[in-house]
Amino acid sequence: xxxxxxxxxxxxxxxxxxxxxxxxxxxxxxxxxxxxxxxxxxxxxxxxxxxxxxxxxxxxxxxxxxxxxxxxxxxxxxxxxxxxxxxxxxxxxxxxxxxxxxxxxxxxxxxxxxxxxxxxxxxxxxxxxxxxxxxxxxxxxxxxxxxxxxxxxxxxxxxxxxxxxxxxxxxxxxxxxxxxxxxxxxxxxxxxxxxxxxxxxxxxxxxxxxxxxxxxxxxxxxxxxxxxxxxxxxxxxxxxxxxxxxxxxxxxxxxxxxxxxxxxxxxxxxxxxxxxxxxxxxxxxxxxxxxxxxxxxxxxxxxxxxxxxxxxxxxxx
Amino acid sequence: xxxxxxxxxxxxxxxxxxxxxxxxxxxxxxxxxxxxxxxxxxxxxxxxxxxxxxxxxxxxxxxxxxxxxxxxxxxxxxxxxxxxxxxxxxxxxxxxxxxxxxxxxxxxxxxxxxxxxxxxxxxxxxxxxxxxxxxxxxxxxxxxxxxxxxxxxxxxxxxxxxxxxxxxxxxxxxxxxxxxxxxxxxxxxxxxxxxxxxxxxxxxxxxxxxxxxxxxxxxxxxxxxxxxxxxxxxxxxxxxxxxxxxxxxxxxxxxxxxxxxxxxxxxxxxxxxxxxxxxxxxxxxxxxx
Numbered sequence: 001x002x003x004x005x006x007x008x009x010x011x012x013x014x015x016x017x018x019x020x021x022x023x024x025x026x027x028x029x030x031x032x033x034x035x036x037x038x039x040x041x042x043x044x045x046x047x048x049x050x051x052x053x054x055x056x057x058x059x060x061x062x063x064x065x066x067x068x069x070x071x072x073x074x075x076x077x078x079x080x081x082x083x084x085x086x087x088x089x090x091x092x093x094x095x096x097x098x099x100x101x102x103x104x105x106x107x108x109x110x111x112x113x114x115x116x117x118x119x120x121x122x123x124x125x126x127x128x129x130x131x132x133x134x135x136x137x138x139x140x141x142x143x144x145x146x147x148x149x150x151x152x153x154x155x156x157x158x159x160x161x162x163x164x165x166x167x168x169x170x171x172x173x174x175x176x177x178x179x180x181x182x183x184x185x186x187x188x189x190x191x192x193x194x195x196x197x198x199x200x201x202x203x204x205x206x207x208x209x210x211x212x213x214x215x216x217x218x219x220x221x222x223x224x225x226x227x228x229x230x231x232x233x234x235x236x237x238x239x240x241x242x243x244x245x246x247x248x249x250x251x252x253x254x255x256x257x258x259x260x261x262x263x264x265x266x267x268x269x270x271x272x273x274x275x276x277x278x279x280x281x282x283x284x285x286x287x288x289x290x291x292x293x294x295x296x297x298x299x300x301x302x303x304x305x306x307x308x309x310x311x312x313x314x315x316x317x
Numbered sequence: 318x319x320x321x322x323x324x325x326x327x328x329x330x331x332x333x334x335x336x337x338x339x340x341x342x343x344x345x346x347x348x349x350x351x352x353x354x355x356x357x358x359x360x361x362x363x364x365x366x367x368x369x370x371x372x373x374x375x376x377x378x379x380x381x382x383x384x385x386x387x388x389x390x391x392x393x394x395x396x397x398x399x400x401x402x403x404x405x406x407x408x409x410x411x412x413x414x415x416x417x418x419x420x421x422x423x424x425x426x427x428x429x430x431x432x433x434x435x436x437x438x439x440x441x442x443x444x445x446x447x448x449x450x451x452x453x454x455x456x457x458x459x460x461x462x463x464x465x466x467x468x469x470x471x472x473x474x475x476x477x478x479x480x481x482x483x484x485x486x487x488x489x490x491x492x493x494x495x496x497x498x499x500x501x502x503x504x505x506x507x508x509x510x511x512x513x514x515x516x517x518x519x520x521x522x523x524x525x526x527x528x529x530x531x532x533x534x535x536x537x538x539x540x541x542x543x544x545x546x547x548x549x550x551x552x553x554x555x556x557x558x559x560x561x562x563x564x565x566x567x568x569x570x571x572x573x574x575x576x577x578x579x580x581x582x583x584x585x586x587x588x589x590x591x592x593x594x595x596x597x598x599x600x601x602x603x604x605x606x
């Protein structure tokens with residue numbers, strides 16, 4: 001409805017002069033006044049965005065090519081900062097761990113919310129309870145959730161080893177072993193973020209027209225076939241959007257290694273964001289840290305760009 | 318409405334058995350995965366350190382000792398942390414609304430020259446996660462350009478960056494765009510100023526989206542960890558998450574767990590009360606809105 005109206009009459013700004021007005025001076029004055037008012041309304045936002053979003057982007061690039069002690073003006077050093085961080089043995093680990101963390105989070109955490117949503121959508125009882133409960137961990141402050149799991153991972157009396165013991169399985173060393181530390185971080189991260197995906201998928205599933213399932217069933221499609229040929233194609237774009245969002249989110253992983261492992265054991269859980277933090281705040285090297293930040297930014301921009309394309313495509317549907 | 322499984326199949330005895338099995342498995346599974354950790358946390362806090370270290374663990378605490386909560390409150394100065402966090406979240410909320418609502422209104426209804434460019438530049442910030450800009454943003458807070466103010470350890474270090482939120486501007490602008498022009502034109506003809514129109518016409522009809530933005534902004538600031546960790550390093554200024562994390566190493570296990578329980582109460586309480594708005598906010602983004 002609104003679309004057709006807008007085609008007929010291009011929306012005008014409030015207070016915009018009537019183009020047929022005979023008094024051109026008045027029109028000009030009004031246009032200037034309108035712009036002044038508008039920028040008056042905008043100025044607070046412009047200042048906040050300039051200081052904390054736009055300027056930092058430029059500053060990051062500048063910092064990563066400078067040697068800086070923040071007393072004297074920074075000294076341009078070309079790619080020295082990049083060479084320093086790339087030569088760091090932790091650099092390789094950090095990227096591999098970040099990629100592994102994202103990959104494992106996809107393996108463990110990507111399909112699960114979708115499956116849960118499909119099941120939840122079929123249930124006619126306990127709906128409110130299940131929806132509430134699945135989102136509960138999302139509401140916890142992440143630091144609280146992570147510290148809670150730190151206790152669960154305790155190799156002695158921690159909940160997880162006790163549970164393994166109860167079913168007669170050998171205990172694991174969780175955070176203390178190079179082979180299980182990273183996956184332990186993935187488990188916390190998945191637990192505390194699962195609810196978001198589940199509820200978003202659930203909303204998407206509810207918009208699938210029922211007659212699609214009906215006709216598929218009439219054509220003799222079984223349950224799994226209906227999921228494959230109706231549910232998944234109908235939610236394809238949201239699945240893709242969530243995939244990209246999850247990659248971008250998990251590649252910034254910081255709080256889990258910061259609070260659980262400190263990057264150890266033997267760099268097994270160092271991530272790019274954590275290494276960036278260490279460079280700046282433990283080694284006092286903002287140049288190296290910014291170089292890492294810039295590299296991560298470029299990688300994430302690739303995914304963000306694809307995300308933008310996909311979500312625009314969806315908006316047009 | 319018809320879903321994946323047809324209502325007919327559910328009515329057969331076979332279908333009913335499957336349905337109830339799936340239902341019970343789901344309820345038990347969800348309770349185990351998402352509620353049990355909370356139970357374990359609350360009951361764990363009531364156990365003595367000895368009982369916590371005991372193998373196998375006791376399911377219920379032997380003697381519920383509620384004094385641990387008082388101990389956590391005093392030893393970790395949780396009162397101070399909670400008050401700080403409330404100040405940061407509350408101020409960020411007011412700032413976010415004041416800054417983003419006026420900006421969205423200007424971009425949606427006043428449409429100045431270069432307005433599209435400004436909007437584009439604000440939305441572009443969504444492409445770059447704040448984490449990768451952590452260091453330069455920290456330096457800005459430490460030494461504000463031009464004014465050379467040090468915002469570290471002041472609430473401004475939380476409030477100002479919180480207001481620079483492209484997603485909120487986008488949500489608000491999209492809502493304002495849907496307000497019919499006739500409503501505003503009538504007021505304009507009556508001689509109402511743009512500020513007056515915003516206050517008495519736009520804001521009252523925009524309550525749903527303002528509710529969503531309000532809750533999102535408060536919860537985001539409340540849950541944040543990395544930014545307050547950097548910009549509020551003084552113990553007396555710390556937010557609840559950072560405070561507990563930085564003091565966690567020196568605490569007896571049961572006191573730490575009790576403090577985790579206390580720290581998780583506010584957001585969970587908010588969720589109980591504003592569940593509807595929070596879930597609406599979840600799908601308010603790009604998805605079919």
